[in-house]
Amino acid sequence: MEELQLQPDVHTALVESFPKNSSNLSHLLKILCRPPLFSTLRINLQLTDITTAIEALRGVLAEQCKLTGMAEFTLYQHPVIDDCIIIENRGPFSLPQVEKEIVVDLSCGMAVLRGANVFAQGIMACPQNLRAGDTVSVFSDLDGKCLKGFAGKYPGRKFHVGNGVAQVARSDLFNASGGVRGIGILMTQPVYEAPAMNDLPFPWVFSQNLPSMACAHFLGPQPGERVLDMCAAPGGKTSHIAALMKNSGVVVALEKSSERASKMSNLMEKLGLDNVKCFQFDSTKAVSDISGPDDSPPYLPASFDRVLVDAPCSALGQRPCAVNRLSLNQLKSYPVLQHKILLSAVQLVRPGGVLVYSTCTVCVDENEDQVARLLTKCPDLELCDAPHKLGGPGLPGSKLKSELLSKVQRFDPSIQLTQPDVRECYNVDTIGFFIAVFRKRSSPDVYQHVKSEGSPGDKRQGKIT
Template sequence: MTRGTVLQGLQTDPYYFERNGLYIGQGTTTMSRAGLFRASEGIAVDMNDRVFRLPSFYDVLEGEIFLQNLPSIVAAHALDPQKGERILDMCAAPGGKTTAIAILMKDEGELVAIDRSHNKAQVIQKLAFEMSLTCITTYKLDALKAIRQRNETDDINTNQSSNSLRFDDEKASSSTTEGFNSDKTCKDNVSNAIEDGGTYVSKADIRKAMRRMRNGPGRNQCLGGRVENSKGFYPDSFDRVLLDAPCSALGLRPRLFVGEETIDSLKRHATYQRRMFDQAVKLVRPGGVIVYSTCTINPGENEAVVRYALNTYKFLSLASQNPRIGGPGLVGSCEFPDGRTEEWLRPGEENFVQRFDPSSSLDTIGFFIAKFSVGSKDV
C-alpha cells in the first residue's frame, strides 16, 4: 500500500465475493505503509465514502472518556480492585481495562500493566497520562516470561524508571524535534558534512534519510521514549491479576473475514492461554483473585481453559461476579474426530462465569469472563 492508494476491494481478491456484502467505505491513505505503523497521531486514511455518517470521537473529551465495549467494563468490575492493592494487568494493551481498573481503585496503589510490544506499551502509558492516572506503571514484558527468580538482582523495584515506560512530554517532544528537522534537506546534510571534513554520504544514506523524513520518527523518538526489558516479578507478589488473554477474537464485530482460523489454530490459541494462566497463578498471592477473559465465543478458549485451571490447581475455585450481566457458560464436553475429548464446565459451575453472545438481546461483542479465588497454595 502506498500513499494515495484507494482502499477498495478488487474482484481479483480470492475472498472478494465473501467480503462483498461487508462494504464499509472507501478511503485514501495519506501516508506510507511504514508511516501508518510509526505515527502515533494524525490522519492515516481520508474517508471519501462511508456507509455510516457517524461523527468522529477523536479528541472529544480527551482525557475524560475512553470508549470500550460493555463486557470489557464488566471484566474490570469483576476483578473488584481495591485502593492500595498491587494489581497486574497481563496483555494490557491498548489500556482500556487498565485505566478502568485504576479508576476503580481510586488511583491509589500500584497497577502494573505489561505487554510484549513496545509500541503497545507506549499506547497504554500515553492513555494513562492523558487520563491523569499515576498508579499505572507500564513495562515491555512477555507475559510468558513474567516470573522472576528470587536469586536475581533486585533492580526492578529500586530502579523502576530504567525498566518501565514513563511519559515525559517535554523530553519526548524535544527528542522528536531534534531527531527530525524537516527544514533541512538531505542535500544540506551532505554539503555540511563535506565542508566540515565529514565522511561522504552515499546515495543509499540519502534515500534512507528521506524515508525517515517521510515516515516520521521511529519508536525511539516517539512520546514516552524506548521501553527497556523487565526481568519480571516475584511469585505471589500481586493481590489481583487480570488475564485478558490473546485469543481467536471470534467475538469481535464487525468481522470482515475469519477464514484464517482453523481447528488447529484454535487449539494453539488454547495452549497459549493455558501457559499464560500458569504464569498468572504463580504471580498472584494466596487469598488473591484472578480474572480470565477473552473476546471469543470458542469454548475451547473459554470453558475448556476454566476446566484446565480447576483440574490443575486444586486451590482455585470459581467466584461469583458483580455485576452479572452476561449469560451462563457452557456445560458438557466436545468430542473431536481424532478421538480427543475437550471438557467444559460441570453442572453448577455455569452461573459462576459470564458468556456474552453477539446474537443475544444484550447486543454486545462475544466475550467471556471467569473469576477465580486463590486459596492456600500448600494444598
C-alpha cells in the same frame, strides 16, 4: 455479508468444538458480521460526574449529527456499570447505490459499520473524476486485492457500507507526496448509524466495549492495592483498573511486544495515570524466585492482590468482522499459550486474591474448557460468581461441570431475548466475550512461604521467602 468467513479447516474445527445443540453456531457467525446496535463509552468518574458527561457528549454528538444530517442519538447511564454510557445506534438501512464508487480496505469498512468516517489513507480506489463534494457509495474490499489507486469500478468481492460526501479530490488522494490525511469521505448515509468515537474532545472519556469494562469491575481493584495486568496492550483495561483505584496503589502492565508496550506507556502518560508501570515482558515468564530490580518483572510468587489475564485469543468474537484469515495452527496455539499465562497468574496472585480471565472469542476451547483445565490443575483456585450478572452462562456440554456454568459469563450476541425492551439488549448485543472470576484459597499448608504480616496491598507486608 451472509456470515463470518473463516478458513475451511478453521470452520470445521469450530463446528466440531461446539457442544451439540448448545448454540446455533451458524446464526452466531451471521451476527458476528454485523455491528452491535449499541456503542459504549467509559467515563473516568475521578475527573467528572456521569450527568455532566452525558450532557457534554450529547452536545458533541448533536454537532456530529447536524453535520451528517442524521437524527440525534439517545444516551443514558448503564444501570449496573456506573461509569458506562450507552448510546443507541440504528440500522441496518437499505440504501441506493450511486454512480461514483469508493473502495476502502477491510479494516476501514468494519470501522465505518461502527460509526467511523473514511479517512483518506483508507481509500484504495476511486474514479478518475472524483471531486470534493461528490456523493459516493463506499464499498469494503473483502479479499484485500484492490490495488491502491485503482481508477475503475473494482470487480472483486466487495460489500456496501454506505454513502457519503467526498472531502477531497482524487488528485489529492494519490500523488507523489503521499496524499492528504484526515477525513476523505464524510459518511452521511451509513448502513448502520453510530456516533464517530475517534476524536471526542474530552480527557475523561474512553471508547470501550461493555464486556471489556466488565472485566475491571469484576476484578474489583481497590485503592492502595497491587494489581497485575498480564496481557495489557493496548491499555484500555489497564487504564480502567488504574482509574477505579483512584490513581493510587500500583498497577503493573505487561506486554510482550515492545512497540505495543511503548504505545501503552504513552497512553498512560496521556491519561495522567502515574500509578501504572508498563513493561515489555513475556507473561509466561513473569514469576521467579528472584524478583527484578525496581519493581520490574519477573516477580516473586504471591506478589499481587489481583491479576487480570485478558489473554491473547483467536478474537472470533469481534464485531463486525466479515473475514477472519486465522489458520488452523494459529487457532490451536491459543489454548496452549493461555494455559501457560494462567499458570503464571495463579502463582503471582496472593492467597485470598482475585484472578480474572477473559477472552474476546466464542471458542469453547479457549473459554469454558480452559477454565475446566485450570481448575483441575490448580485445586487452590475457586471459581466465583462475579459481582454483576451481565453475560449469560457457559455452554452446556463443554468440559466445565454443569454446576459451574452459571459462574462464568459468556457474552453471546446470537441469543434472542423474548419480547426484549431495547434497554435490556445492551448486555446481549455486544462483541462475543467470555469472563471467569477466580479466588485463590488461603491455605497455610500450601502457602507457607507467605508471612502473615500482611498482603501485597498492605504496607506492613512481610517478605516472601
